Amino acid sequence: MRVTADLDLCQGHQMCQVEAPAVFGTDPDTDQVVVLDEHPDPALRPQVDAAVKYCPAMALAVTD
Template sequence: MKITVDEDKCCGAGQCVLLAPDVFDQSEDDGIVILLDAAPPEALHAIVNEAAAVCPAGAIEVNA
């Protein structure tokens, strides 16, 4: 799994951080997503896919 985020699309909703705090964080300045782990372990794949699916801005892309 490889994750990319489009910071320009991010609206700072924070759903990704709530679901997968080991993979995503938010900037304290503007709430924009910070990718902590672009290739998380398999144990986190399901929750990362869910975080991408619920992102209201579609800012998270997951590739197998």
């Protein structure tokens, strides 16, 4: 799986970091998402899917 974030859409809600902290972080200077692990372990798929689902700005995507 590959995780991506669209920084043009990110509004800094940080829901992704709550759902999958091993995969998503926040840049303190821009208050936007940082993808910490672009190809996370498949065991993290449920957390990544939740982060994508609950992102208010719909700024995240996961592809296989």
